[in-house]
Amino acid sequence: MQKQPEYWRWTESRWTNPDIDWKGKIITSGVDVxxxxxxxxxxxxxxxxxxxxxxxxxxxxxxxxxxxxWAMEDTGLTLNDLSYTVGxxxxxxxxPFSQRAITEIACHARGGNYMYGPTVRxxxxxxxxxxxxxxxxxxxxxxxxxxxxxxxxxxxxxxxVFADLLGVSINDVGDLSFDIDKEPQPVSSTxxxxxxxxxxxxxxxxxxxxxxxxxxCSAMAHRIMTLLERIGVEEDFxxxxxxxxxxxxxxxxxxxxxxxxxxxxxxxxxIAGALGAALFAKALYxxxxx
Amino acid sequence: xxxxxxxxxxxxxxxxxxxxxxxxxCGKCVEVCPYGVMAVGxxxxxxxxxxxxxxxxxxxxxxxKYTCAPCKPNKDTVPPCIKACQMEAIIHSW
Numbered sequence: 001m002q003k004q005p006e007y008w009r010w011t012e013s014r015w016t017n018p019d020i021d022w023k024g025k026i027i028t029s030g031v032d033v034x035x036x037x038x039x040x041x042x043x044x045x046x047x048x049x050x051x052x053x054x055x056x057x058x059x060x061x062x063x064x065x066x067x068x069x070w071a072m073e074d075t076g077l078t079l080n081d082l083s084y085t086v087g088x089x090x091x092x093x094x095x096p097f098s099q100r101a102i103t104e105i106a107c108h109a110r111g112g113n114y115m116y117g118p119t120v121r122x123x124x125x126x127x128x129x130x131x132x133x134x135x136x137x138x139x140x141x142x143x144x145x146x147x148x149x150x151x152x153x154x155x156x157x158x159x160x161v162f163a164d165l166l167g168v169s170i171n172d173v174g175d176l177s178f179d180i181d182k183e184p185q186p187v188s189s190t191x192x193x194x195x196x197x198x199x200x201x202x203x204x205x206x207x208x209x210x211x212x213x214x215x216x217c218s219a220m221a222h223r224i225m226t227l228l229e230r231i232g233v234e235e236d237f238x239x240x241x242x243x244x245x246x247x248x249x250x251x252x253x254x255x256x257x258x259x260x261x262x263x264x265x266x267x268x269x270x271i272a273g274a275l276g277a278a279l280f281a282k283a284l285y286x287x288x289x290x
Numbered sequence: 291x292x293x294x295x296x297x298x299x300x301x302x303x304x305x306x307x308x309x310x311x312x313x314x315x316c317g318k319c320v321e322v323c324p325y326g327v328m329a330v331g332x333x334x335x336x337x338x339x340x341x342x343x344x345x346x347x348x349x350x351x352x353x354x355k356y357t358c359a360p361c362k363p364n365k366d367t368v369p370p371c372i373k374a375c376q377m378e379a380i381i382h383s384w
Contacts, residue, residue, distance in 0.1 A: 106335045142291050142335050146305070150297040150352045227298060230305070230383075280337055287338070 008160035010037075010170050010242065013268045014052040014070055020044050022077065028084045028285055029071075030277025031064045031098060032107065033091030036128025036156055037242065038063040039274035040071040042082075046282045048114075050075055053270045056128075060091030068097070084285035086277040090129075102280050104273050105134060105145045111276030112240055113140025115265045121234035125272065126224070126243035128156040133228050140276070146231050153190035154223035156242040159249075161192055162216050165199060166209045177213040177248035184211050186219035195219065217248035224249075225256045238262040240272035291336060295346035296354050296383070304355040305383040306346050306371075312379035315342040319380060322370040325357050326350070344379070358382070 025044040032039045034056060042050045052071035056063045064087065072078070079097050087095030088107040095101070104125070112123035118138040125132040130149035136142055152158055163170040184207075187198045199212050207215075220243075237259050243249050244264060254261045267275075296305035310333060319328040327350045333343045350357050361369040362382070372380050 100337075102337045103334045106337055144292040144294070145335065146294040148298055150299060230298075230303065231292075231294065283338060 005167075007163040007167055007169050010160075010245075012052075012054040014050070014073070015267070016050040016075060017048060020047060020049050022049055022075065022081075026083050026282070026285065027077065027081050028086075028278055028281035029068070029082050030086050030088065030107065030274040030279070030281055031068060031095045032089040032104065032271075032273035032277060033060050033064050033067075033087065033095060034089045034104075034128050034273070035130070036160075037270055038067040038089075038091075039268075039271045040064075040067040041271055041274040041278040042071055042075075042077065043278045043282055046279070048267070048275065051268065051271045051274065053268050056091070060094035061096045064091065064095040064097075084281040084288075086281040086284070088273050088277040099281075100284065102277060105132060105147065106142055107273045107276030107280065108132060108240060109134050109136040109142045109145075109276065110140040110279050111272035111274070112136070112238055113138075114275055114279060115240070115267055115269075115272060116236070116238040116262055119236045120238050120262070122237045123272075124224070124228065124237070124239045126155065126239060126241040126249075128242060131155055131224060131227060133231050135231060135234060140279075144231050146227065148227055152192055153195075154220045154227075158190070158192040158195070158220065159216075159243065159246060161196060162199065162213065165196055166203075166212060168209060168213065171245075173213055173217070174245075174247035174249070176210045177217045178251075179210045180208075180214050183218065184215045186222055187215045188219075190219045190223040213248065217246070218252050220249050221252035221256055224253055228257065233257050233259055235259055236262055239264075240269045242270055244269040291333075293335060293345065294383075295351050297352055299355075301355075303383050306354060306358075307381040307383065308344050308346070309379045309381075310336070310341075310343045312377040313343045314377055315344065316376070317344070318374040318376070319344055319371040322374045324361070324370075327354060327357055328371055355384070
């Protein structure tokens with residue numbers, strides 16, 4: 001039997017800063033073990049040196065280890081070179097080589113502040129299985145937050161399910177959702193299970209794939225809007241996490257909120273949590289030395 | 291920091307908001323809560339601070355609609371945690 005292509009599989013990434021030589025510098029790191037993806041970020045004297053972003057496996061300590069090994073690949077670094085490591089995300093207590101665990105709320109605010117600059121006031125993290133809306137000050141300190149992790153509606157995992165159902169690579173979902181004649185009504189339920197049922201019905205009625213994708217992206221944007229309404233949106237507004245790479249949701253959300261969403265930074269937007277953790281690691285290392 | 295603990299589901303919004311700028315960590319809300327929803331400890335969302343503040347326990351965060359229900363028989367009843375807080379740092383959204 002021919003193997004079914006894995007439409008949900010998003011692109012993993014890794015990066016090393018070619019301008020930095022880590023030798024002789026203080027190395028701190030952050031590991032974000034999320035429900036769907038895991039990231040490791042390495043800082044040299046507080047500057048972003050390397051990162052990796054990959055899929056989380058069934059075993060949190062193992063995923064943390066793999067992400068860190070991939071980030072260290074070809075850099076000559078070993079675990080012994082890490083002065084301080086902070087774990088974050090769902091699996092934060094399961095990072096074997098970390099000294100401390102910090103919530104993803106605090107880490108995303110701090111990481112978003114580094115990636116998007118001190119003018120960011122609202123950070124929306126659209127993760128694999130939850131969604132967090134965070135307000136922060138100019139130093140990346142949380143001033144207000146809200147998290148929805150009770151249900152996976154409006155999250156990355158939901159998008160993966162849809163990519164699979166429609167046989168569209170997850171990287172193309174955003175573009176294809178705009179390749180339509182007229183914006184359709186959003187699917188009435190954002191619950192992944194019900195939305196999938198509804199989508200199957202729409203396909204049977206003869207809707208083209210792109211239109212169904214548009215209806216789902218739009219429902220997801222609407223769902224996130226209702227969550228944002230509780231804490232409000234202040235400029236500048238940035239999105240992190242996997243869904244921030246999906247223009248189909250981002251553009252529709254931008255339209256609903258009525259505030260421009262900041263352009264994604266040159267780094268992978270999924271690393272914000274791990275980056276924040278690494279920055280906390282640096283701060284805690286410095287604090288411990290005093 | 292305004293810390294919103296809780297969730298939104300099909301039936302509505304269920305959030306307990308704690309204003310950590312106002313909270314003095316006295317722990318009165320913990321004493322009066324009959325169901326162990328409230329706790330006082332280090333602020334997990336502000337790891338560089340040494341202050342202790344009130345928060346909603348991890349195990350109750352996703353079910354406060356049900357756990358808090360006996361303290362809120364109708365919408366005019368002020369639950370004990372809010373009554374006990376002299377700093378007026380606690381708000382329920384529902």
